Ligand SMILES: Nc1ncnc2c1ncn2[C@@H]1O[C@H](COP(=O)(O)OP(=O)(O)OP(=O)(O)O)[C@@H](O)[C@H]1O
């Protein structure tokens with residue numbers, strides 16, 4: 088029997104009852120579709136998070152005072168805690184495993200230019216802050232060490248602030264009022280949008296010394312820095328130093344529960360992302376496995392029905408000379424066709440849904456880009472075909488063993 | 499399978515029983531039979547006498563349960579499944595009592611079916627062979643009709659076209675005229691007769707005397723035993739003279 092004959096015979100077997108074939112494929116369609124969709128969405132989300140980690144600076148570490156739950160928790164700065172004193176910051180500068188240490192203060196108050204008023208996130212920090220947070224200007228300049236030493240009344244403003252206060256006018260050199268004092272705008276920050284649920288375009292940054300002078304503060308609300316080399320060592324050093332300075336006995340279980348500060352990093356987010364994507368992969372594989380198994384049973388069921396229905400036809404084929412393996416392959420290929428077509432439909436549906444989601448989410452989250460995982464698609468398709476083989480084998484074997492005359496006599 | 503001097507078909511004390519849930523139904527007893535190449539044999543007998551059963555065994559669709567069946571000197575029960583398939587594909591073919599056509603396929607597709615499983619006929623010859631077989635049975639004008647749209651006679655002729663498309667050595671025909679009126683019956687019989695003249699061995703089951711008379715030899719079965727085996731010495735020529743005289 089020619090391969091071509093085998094395929095055309097099997098094709099007829101599948102297409103003769105289209106509705107039934109389609110319903111049979113449903114399990115496979117859903118399984119493969121879910122895998123394609125979820126891996127695509129996963130990839131898009133991963134892209135967003137990786138982008139944000141990049142914005143945050145991949146080597147960046149952040150210490151904030153207080154401890155409100157596990158690391159990587161709420162990222163907003165908490166001005167109510169006074170645990171991180173300037174003495175602590177000074178001590179941190181002695182550590183060789185971290186660099187570009189930049190203490191930061193949240194300054195309360197709003198900003199005003201002529202009639203326009205905004206409620207920004209006001210930060211006072213040293214020039215290293217820009218380095219740590221990967222901040223660039225689109226206009227003007229960032230404040231520097233000179234501004235720091237002179238406690239200049241200068242600010243760099245986020246793109247949103249610039250827009251709200253100045254519309255299309257050039258903000259550089261304009262004087263805005265912050266907490267009752269006049270500041271000169273020297274730079275406008277590049278727009279980065281939402282990063283970890285925080286609007287970074289809403290920032291106004293002034294020199295640290297200026298903020299200290301305004302607030303008379305002796306403690307920082309945030310300290311940013313970068314690990315020189317290895318994150319784990321840098322983390323351990325920072326923790327050990329602060330625990331020692333704050334006379335904290337580390338919790339027995341090795342957790343950070345007793346600490347009055349929190350150290351976070353982009354790398355942690357990346358590690359968490361890794362864990363999440365592993366569990367997502369396991370989850371998707373389970374869904375795929377279950378639905379392909381269920382789909383496979385459906386296919387086996389329908390193939391058995393179809394073999395029984397066509398007992399006479401199979402008897403006839405054997406009577407005119409079909410070998411066992413001709414019949415075996417015919418039924419097996421039919422079964423593979425079902426899963427393959429189901430798999431292809433699933434892929435198309437998965438991609439379409441993925442695309443629709445990307446279009447919808449992209450409206451709110453500019454960094455969310457349509458993505459598909461080619462590897463997952465191929466794997467899902469391969470699994471579908473394997474399902475076809477496994478669950479087609481029994482009906483195919485059953486058909487191939489039919490005795491010609493008994494099959495012809497079947498009613 | 500080598501051509502040799504052994505008769506095409508030879509049975510020695512051939513027996514057949516059906517077994518259904520430990521219940522043995524003996525159907526054929528002590529069948530001794532020799533059929534040579536190019537014979538035209540009619541098997542007659544009352545309903546239930548075992549005619550179809552014997553045909554199915556001789557045509558390799560069923561197994562005998564006792565005695566010996568030699569096909570060109572080769573023991574049938576020693577053949578493996580692939581050899582049996584090959585014989586079914588190349589040496590024998592059937593015109594079934596119940597037609598057994600593929601219902602959703604056209605006349606052409608039905609006639610094509612055995613060629614798909616034929617090990618040596620090349621694909622390029624298929625169309626020509628199918629057309630020729632359909633023409634032989636006079637169905638060219640119906641070749642694209644689905645088989646379930648055909649009349650009984652047309653179905654029967656489609657089945658005959660399917661049986662001769664591979665040009666097998668033996669064509670078995672089980673009551674080929676049983677479902678037909680006399681005109682269609684005569685058409686079918688003359689088609690078979692032409693095949694016999696073209697060198698095919700024809701083995702035919704019938705219960706009509708008039709149909710059996712087309713054959714050179716009539717074997718009568720009764721309750722699973724051969725009760726009569728006549729080589730009617732009327733040659734076809736003599737028959738024709740007969741009919742001329744009438
Ligand atoms: N699968 C079977 N199991 C048991 N008995 C069977 C089976 N097939 C046929 N028989 C019996 O074998 C006997 C011969 O059957 P067969 O079909 O060969 O008869 P036949 O001579 O062709 O009859 P008809 O002229 O009605 O076609 C019958 O008595 C029948 O009941």
Ligand SMILES: [Mg+2]
Nearest residue numbers: 549550595672
């Ligand atoms: Mg019969």
